[in-house]
Amino acid sequence: MKLTIGYFYPHLLNLYGDRGNVEILKVRAQRRGFDVSVIEITPEVSMKDSIITDLNLVFMGGGPDSGQKAMYKDLIKNKREFLYTYINSGGVGLFICGAYQLLGNYYKSADGSVLDGLRILDFYTEHFGLEAPRCVGNVVCKMDLTLLENPLFSAVNKLGDSIVGFENHGGRTFLSSDLSPLAHIKKGFGNNGKDFTEGVLYRNCLGTYLHGPFLSKNSHIADFLIASALKLPQLTNLEDDLIVTAHTASKKLKQ
Amino acid sequence: MLYNVDMFYMTLLLAKLSKFVVTFLRLGTGATFPGYLALKLYPKLLYHSTFAFKQGVVLISGTNGKTTTASLLTHICLSAKYSVVHNETGSNLLRGIASELIANFKLFKGFSAEIGVFEVDEATLPLAVAAFSTAPHLTLVLLNLSRDQLDRYWEIDKLISMWQRTLQKVPANTTHLILYKNSDVIASLATSFKGDIHYFDSSEKRFFKETSLVGNFNVCNVNAAVITGKSLGISEEVICRALSSFKVAYGRGESVPFKDKTFKLFLAKNPASFNNNLTTFLEESTSVETVFFILNDNIPDGRDVSWIYDIDLDKLHDFCKDKQIYVGGTRAFDMAVRLSYAGVFVALDSVNTSVSFLLDKITASSSTSNVLVLPNYSAMLHARELLVGRKIL
Numbered sequence: 051m052k053l054t055i056g057y058f059y060p061h062l063l064n065l066y067g068d069r070g071n072v073e074i075l076k077v078r079a080q081r082r083g084f085d086v087s088v089i090e091i092t093p094e095v096s097m098k099d100s101i102i103t104d105l106n107l108v109f110m111g112g113g114p115d116s117g118q119k120a121m122y123k124d125l126i127k128n129k130r131e132f133l134y135t136y137i138n139s140g141g142v143g144l145f146i147c148g149a150y151q152l153l154g155n156y157y158k159s160a161d162g163s164v165l166d167g168l169r170i171l172d173f174y175t176e177h178f179g180l181e182a183p184r185c186v187g188n189v190v191c192k193m194d195l196t197l198l199e200n201p202l203f204s205a206v207n208k209l210g211d212s213i214v215g216f217e218n219h220g221g222r223t224f225l226s227s228d229l230s231p232l233a234h235i236k237k238g239f240g241n242n243g244k245d246f247t248e249g250v251l252y253r254n255c256l257g258t259y260l261h262g263p264f265l266s267k268n269s270h271i272a273d274f275l276i277a278s279a280l281k282l283p284q285l286t287n288l289e290d291d292l293i294v295t296a297h298t299a300s301k302k303l304k305q
Numbered sequence: 306m307l308y309n310v311d312m313f314y315m316t317l318l319l320a321k322l323s324k325f326v327v328t329f330l331r332l333g334t335g336a337t338f339p340g341y342l343a344l345k346l347y348p349k350l351l352y353h354s355t356f357a358f359k360q361g362v363v364l365i366s367g368t369n370g371k372t373t374t375a376s377l378l379t380h381i382c383l384s385a386k387y388s389v390v391h392n393e394t395g396s397n398l399l400r401g402i403a404s405e406l407i408a409n410f411k412l413f414k415g416f417s418a419e420i421g422v423f424e425v426d427e428a429t430l431p432l433a434v435a436a437f438s439t440a441p442h443l444t445l446v447l448l449n450l451s452r453d454q455l456d457r458y459w460e461i462d463k464l465i466s467m468w469q470r471t472l473q474k475v476p477a478n479t480t481h482l483i484l485y486k487n488s489d490v491i492a493s494l495a496t497s498f499k500g501d502i503h504y505f506d507s508s509e510k511r512f513f514k515e516t517s518l519v520g521n522f523n524v525c526n527v528n529a530a531v532i533t534g535k536s537l538g539i540s541e542e543v544i545c546r547a548l549s550s551f552k553v554a555y556g557r558g559e560s561v562p563f564k565d566k567t568f569k570l571f572l573a574k575n576p577a578s579f580n581n582n583l584t585t586f587l588e589e590s591t592s593v594e595t596v597f598f599i600l601n602d603n604i605p606d607g608r609d610v611s612w613i614y615d616i617d618l619d620k621l622h623d624f625c626k627d628k629q630i631y632v633g634g635t636r637a638f639d640m641a642v643r644l645s646y647a648g649v650f651v652a653l654d655s656v657n658t659s660v661s662f663l664l665d666k667i668t669a670s671s672s673t674s675n676v677l678v679l680p681n682y683s684a685m686l687h688a689r690e691l692l693v694g695r696k697i698l
Binding site for chain 2: 064065066067068069070073074077114115116186187188216218261262263266267291292293295296299300303
């Protein structure tokens with residue numbers, strides 16, 4: 051049983067420790083005795099390569115403007131078809147910050163210019179320039195019932211209903227009414243600072259603005275991703291005292 | 306005009322008074338507040354002709370190495386018998402530079418210094434350059450740029466654009482640029498500047514060997530200080546003498562005896578400095594039994610600690626093997642989780658947000674005599690205060 055992680059643009063999109071998410075998934079899977087392989091998906095990799103069929107978990111992190119510019123054409127032209135089919139057929143994926151934004155319909159900059167997204171999920175992102183403050187700070191949110199009541203998530207959840215992390219984004223995301231957010235904000239801006247939603251959850255695809263890295267203190271989500279990817283009904287427990295303490299401590303951090 | 310002169314001197318007086326109050330009431334060391342107050346009252350304080358440096362000003366910036374390079378250069382200039390003003394506290398925003406200038410302004414003698422050597426925070430560099438651009442000679446030393454405190458700067462790209470614009474505007478005939486050759490990012494800044502440029506890199510090792518500094522990353526810091534000293538007209542002979550008598554800047558490889566143990570402090574505030582330190586320890590097989598990580602998320606540290614996952618995983622694991630590990634600071638548990646994902650065993654009772662609690666534990670342990678402390682910025686200041694018994698900043 052092997053966890054094969056497709057890590058998109060690892061060198062271009064690793065703004066701030068997001069690669070830690072891949073490390074965490076790898077370690078948590080290995081500690082349960084599973085083999086793990088990480089395939090770097092770069093502009094040079096064709097999604098028609100045979101190795102791509104082995105992927106059971108996809109990860110893409112956030113990046114600086116220069117990184118996003120460098121991969122954008124390749125993503126839209128050569129990777130979209132794969133991602134569209136993968137996500138719509140229940141493929142397991144985690145998309146952080148800029149990568150999350152790109153799953154949507156478009157990104158509108160402060161100067162009015164519009165960048166097409168992958169148009170896989172029905173939402174858009176807008177940057178309001180100097181009219182709105184940047185969304186930065188510690189975040190505490192409560193996961194949406196869609197995830198909390200998911201039977202597989204319940205089976206691996208040892209942490210409860212909270213999600214913690216750190217956000218740092220200028221763009222504000224607005225989900226269409228039929229899309230479920232990942233969580234509901236208790237502290238922080240979340241998607242747009244207005245509707246108290248954070249991230250998106252669509253089938254087994256998670257999008258979020260949270261760094262930390264995201265999975266560092268949200269081990270319940272890490273385990274959900276692993277169990278879903280390997281199609282397992284449950285996972286053996288790991289020694290997670292430090293993580294539980296860290297998660298709890300994070301809930302008390304000032305925004 | 307008379308009003309303006311009065312306002313300036315009133316500001317200096319009030320600022321000096323505030324420093325006295327701050328230090329008397331033990332609220333701080335006056336390395337930041339007096340300057341903060343003064344700039345609020347008189348925003349163009351640094352531009353004032355009173356703060357004239359006869360031989361010019363040197364501004365040193367970059368993600369890592371500012372304090373060490375500035376300390377080295379100051380020591381070199383002092384050895385060459387120049388009078389120097391230097392923000393040795395490491396307070397490197399405008400308020401820190403202003404505080405240093407105010408401290409060196411004597412009530413009846415005024416201000417007199419030949420060279421100003423200032424380490425400057427990366428985002429503050431444009432403001433500092435603007436303030437000192439009328440100096441008879443301005444030297445800019447740009448060391449490196451990597452991700453640091455991303456919640457403040459959020460991208461290096463933006464810092465680079467700021468620096469490019471600054472270099473385009475600075476007077477080329479009185480400004481001298483000193484750049485690190487081996488960084489594409491730093492070397493690319495040359496295209497924005499029309500004046501004299503000198504480069505340094507890590508190929509020359511002989512100057513580094515004159516010092517008692519450890520770590521390959523310090524080769525660049527030494528070479529930057531040497532080339533700047535030479536550009537100020539200081540002879541190689543004087544420079545070498547200065548290098549051999551140089552004592553490390555606080556918190557950068559500093560050894561502090563405490564109770565019956567020796568604590569070595571190595572500032573590790575971002576992935577680059579962390580990895581550099583780990584490489585040094587692994588190469589030089591430093592003999593320590595205990596490692597004390599301290600991670601804070603106060604404003605000067607950057608509030609997002611995600612960067613700890615950009616520390617080299619294997620180096621962290623190899624270095625921590627067979628050592629007693631303690632983890633402190635406001636984000637102690639984040640660091641402990643990171644270490645455990647790197648395969649480092651961390652006992653839950655060795656993790657605590659209270660540094661003094663952990664220091665008590667460490668000093669009570671008989672199985673250790675050498676402790677390596679790897680703190681980030683405010684953590685280093687706090688740990689140092691506990692170990693040395695007094696504040697720096």
